Structure formats: structure tokens, C-alpha cells
Amino acid sequence: MLEIRNLHATVDGKEILKGINLTINPGEVHAIMGPNGSGKSTLSYVLSGRDGYEVTEGSVTFQGKDLLAMETEERAAEGVFLAFQYPVEIPGVSNTTFLKTALNAVRKHKGLPELDAMQFLKLIRAKAKALNMNDDMIKRAVNVGFSGGEKKRNDILQMAMLEPSFAILDETDSGLDIDALKLVADGVNSLRSPERSMLVITHYQRLLSYIVPDHVHVLAYGKIVRSGGKELALELEAKGYAEFGSPEAA
């Protein structure tokens, strides 16, 4: 599914990722944990192709294709999805308009016919219902006036609609109370499938009690310093990240 080899990346000339190696197979859920400033968000942006994040070395292969050669929207159309730490507000653009445009762009890329308004509405209503989102929420402007929990659920709704084969969840738990966290996690879990892989980025073990990963990696100062099973998360929760050193040591 996804193969990251010796990935180095800089932001504003400063090297943040210093040789990442990671292989994710279809159906697997990997968690990346690590202290602040370890490069977790940088990794998610590099994988989704954000401007300003420059790859200086290494490769990323996604379903046999060179991911780094693609534009952001091409990656999305090929099946890479990023659930944002801070979903962005787009005033005046309704959720339905936004998602219909996005879904049809992705379908067009895949050579599928575009959905008409009726087909689309039927689909989004069904998916929204599964996430406990009402009609009002899907009609409102994208993330405008949404609570933190609603924004995250809205991102998961987008994921459910776009049906990516690889999803990156960037600190999906940040800013959520326990009820909202459960709702979001339920949504994510319902999207787990043997064909779909996920990369869950988080500070805390808390999220991983709800979205149980197959593998856990510790990212510290630009490198994956330790990998293990889901029990690694519990260990980190108890010990903290201190043993992985400080920026100066790396």
C-alpha cells in the first residue's frame, strides 16, 4: 500500500524529517506517537503534498506509484486522505456543494461517472446518518460555526464519502471531549476494512483505546526510533517520551 524509504524533508530550509522508513500494508492501522516538534504533522503534510514542505531525499511509493511526483489533488484522487488537526472553514460554501465537487473530481479521475444531485444527496444522507450528523449539519457552510467535535466528525464524513484507500488522521483527538472522541472513533472504526489502511498520528494513548492500531511507532526528532504492537502505546503513556532524548541529542 504505502512504502516510505529514507524520507528527508525540510521546512523553511530546516530539516524536520531525517530519514523515515515505514511500510504499511493493506488493511493495517499504524499509529505514530511522539513528543511535540518530533515531525508528526510534517510527515502528514509531506504525504499529502502541502506547499512549503520540501522533500530532499528518499521516496514514497503508494500503490506502486511515485506519490511524491503527484500534486496534492492528484494524491487525493488516487486515494490519499488527510483528516486535519484543524479542519478549515470555508464561508458561504455548503458542505454538500463542497463534497459534491470533491467527490465528482475524484470520480472523474477514476474514470467513474459523476453523481447527479439526487444520487449525491441520497449517498451523503446515508453516510451522515451513520455518523450521527443531521441534515442541518450537511447543509451548513463547511466547518463554519461548527464545534471542535463537529468539525472532526465533518472530516470523517468527508472520508466516508471519498472512500480513500489510505487515510492519515492528524491529531484527530485534539480538542475533543470524551463523548465527541467516541463518536469520531466509532466513525473511523466503521471505515476500517481489509482494503483500507490508516496512519493515526497522536500525542496520547487515549485515542488508541478507541482506534486500536496494529502497529505503533515512536517518532522523535525526525526519525522513527521505536516500533512495536499496540502495547507500546501503553508503555509510552506510563513512561513518557523522555528516554528518546532531546532535540540536541538527535
Add this chain to the structure above:
Amino acid sequence: MAATEQTVEQVRAVTEQKYKYGFTTEIESDLAPKGLNEDIVRFISAKKGEPEWLLEWRLQAYRHWLTMEEPTWAMVDFPKIDYQDSHYYAAPKAAKDKPKSLDEVDPELLATYEKLGIPLKEQAILAGVEGAGDMPAVAVDAVFDSVSVATTFKKKLEEKGIIFCSISEAVREHPELVRKYMGSVVPYSDNYYATLNCAVFTDGSFVYIPKGVRCPMELSTYFRINASNTGQFERTLIIADEGSYVSYLEGCTAPMRDENQLHAAVVELVAMDDATIKYSTVQNWYPGDENGKGGIYNFVTKRGACRGKNSKISWTQVETGSAITWKYPSCILQGDNSVGEFYSVAITNNYQQADTGTKMIHIGKNTRSTIVAKGISAGKAQSTYRGLVRILPKAEGARNYTQCDSLLIGDKCGAHTVPYIESRNRTARVEHEATTAKISEDQLFYCRARGLSEEDAVGLIVNGFCREVLKELPMEFAVEAQKLVAISLEGSVG
């Protein structure tokens, strides 16, 4: 008779005749000679077979125009216009044999409309004009380079007593209405461009809605500038009598041109007691190329008078074209409880300049006005909102709400807001809100991470920004306007 005397006599005869009849020998021609003088004014008037009072009015305007100077207060910059270097009258070749029905319309002309993207529904209406059929949603009065060549559905409108025709026809058929109202909202001495229009206007639309009649369809004019080097001086007059309602759509496009072309139109609206006029414009004239070469100068005077109590005039405009836009659709709120509205989207890209806004003059009691202006600048464009809200002493309880939002794309464009507020009544309430924002990199990335191309993302974000205004457009226009918003910003990012 001595030879010299004879010569003098001949010269006098020739010159006097010329002065009296203008270019009599050329009256069959389809193009006035270049330049502007009293003879040209007479030529236009004669060409249109106008009555004496109208010629006098034109000449009065022309003479006044000579004493005026071009306004320089707008935030636009352009080389001085040589008013002698234009033709002031141009007609399509078949003008003298005006077609009786659309079957007789030059197929090339219809093909041009098709190229202009006049939507299929209107095409169908144009094609179906002979058959009775159902009453369509839109009636089109097409103006092609100054002369109206096709007016549809006049009969159906006539049954309701509605008059919808070219202004030239109105001058012939309904002179009493034209004489009573033309110049009553925008006087001949109003401003440099309006005064020029009074002198040389060639055609335009005329609408009269009788008492208590609700116009059963949207009235629509598509017009374009076709011939090279011709100024376009349209004149529109809409009168809504007591208790009537009309919605009027004006759409404009122009083909690629290298030379700058002047367009100085005048639109006058009159709403009597309890009458409502909704006037919507989508302006898509050639904006010039990406280096700022060419493009239309759009210097337009639009004004509505809410003469009667409880009357309402609502302007909605989507301005995406023209090299320079100088335009302030205004409302004179004279009748008690009358309402004025101005909803505007102005998009400028590359080297376009727009200085646009409105004037709301509150005269009557409890008059209300709403202004929502959205300016979008991209490339090296400059966009200015300029508005005046004036509350006169007798306007007890007058209210105004103004909202001006500017959106910048890139870092080489500009957005400016110049609101003037004058209140001379203590009971009046005036609110003004303004914001300026940039399309954020976050928004663009968010859209692209969901599969949208950068241009689609900009189109979507800008459409969202303009939504409050676009939703005021009649359905027929809204979809086209949304597309236009996206198209006019192509190439503005990346």
C-alpha cells in the same frame, strides 16, 4: 453676378444645408463619420427619425457636455480618451429592413448569440417565438450594436398592458411616457458620461408596467459591443406604475478587441406607490488581456427613484468584465417607507480596475436601505467600493445597513473602501461593516487535499464569499454567474 459673389453664395448654401440636415447625403450609411459635434448629434437623431423635442434635448445635453470636465475622483487610471476618434453610430447592415420576425434575423447574428453563450433556454425561446407555446420564463430584447433587432414576446406582454420595446420605438409609439420620464431621474446635466449619453445615445430598452400588474416573466436584454471603434451608448428607462412588479435582467458580453472601447450607458428606474423593480446585471465585457492591453471602459450611470410610498428598488450586479468599471447604481428614496437595495460582486483580475458602489439618498420617512458589496481582487487589479449614504432632515426613522467585504488573491492587487455617510436626522440609524481578507493557503490546501484543482478551489471559495449577493440573482442568472465568477479568476493563482 460676379464670380466671387457666386462662390460665396454657393458656400453659404452648402454650409447652411449641412448645418440644417447634418450628413443628409450619408443618412443611408450604417456608420456615422468619426468624431463628435452638433452635426453628429443631428445625424443620430435624424437617423432615428426623432421628434424635434428630443433633438433639442440632445443638443442641450451636448452643449452642456462641452462645458464639463471628465471626473477624476475615482480610483482608476487610464490614458485620456479622444472623443473625436470614435464613431457614435453604427448599425448592423440589415438595419433599414428591420426583421418582422426572428425568421428574418440574420443567421449570423443568431450564431453570434450562440457563441456568446446565451444559454440554450434563451436560444430555444428565440427559436420558438413563432409558435404560441407556453409562456416562457424570460423575454429577450436583443440589442446588437446600438440597434434593437429582435423583440420577443411583446404580444404576450401587451395583453397585460406591459410595454417592452426599444427606446427608439418607445419614442415613436409612446412619446408622452418617454418625454415625461426620460431625464427625470438622471438629468441631462448629471455627470460627464451621462450627459454625453444624452447627446448621442443610440438605443436601449424601455419598459412600462401598468398599475397593479405583476410582470409575468423576467425581462432580459443581452447586448454586446460588436463593431470595432464604436462607442456604445445605451439608454434604458423602466417605469413601474402603482402596485406593479418587474424583474429585469441585463447581461453583457463582448468579443476580443484590441482598442479600448467606451461604454457610457444610462439606466433610469421609476417606481411609483407600492411598486417594486428588481434590476439584475451580469457584466462580462472584455477585460483586456493579461498585460492590460485592450478592454472596455464601462462608465455607467444607473439610478432609480422610489417616487411612491412603499416602493422598492433592488439592484444586483455581478461585474467581472471591463478594463475599467465606473458605476454606482443608486436609489433616491423619496416615498415614505420606500426601500433601496444594492447587492454587488465586483471581480478584478490582471490589470482591471473597478471603482463601484452605490448612493442611497434617504428623503422620505422610514426609508430603508441595504448595501452588500463584495470586491475580489487578483493579479495586479485594483478594486474600490465607493458609497454614499445620505439621510436628509425629513427622513425620520431612516435606516441603512452597509456591509463591504474585500477578498484579495495574491499580493500585488489592492482593495479599497470609501464609504461616505451623511446623516442630518437624529432618528436615523446607519450601520457600516467592512472586512478585508485573503484567500488563505489553508483553505486552498484543504480543498486540494479533497481532490479539487487549485482553480476549482479558488472558484469555490470565491463563490462562497459572494453567496449573499449571488442568491439575490434570479435563477436564470445565478448558475451562469457562478460559472463566470470562477472563469474570471482563471490563472489568478499558482
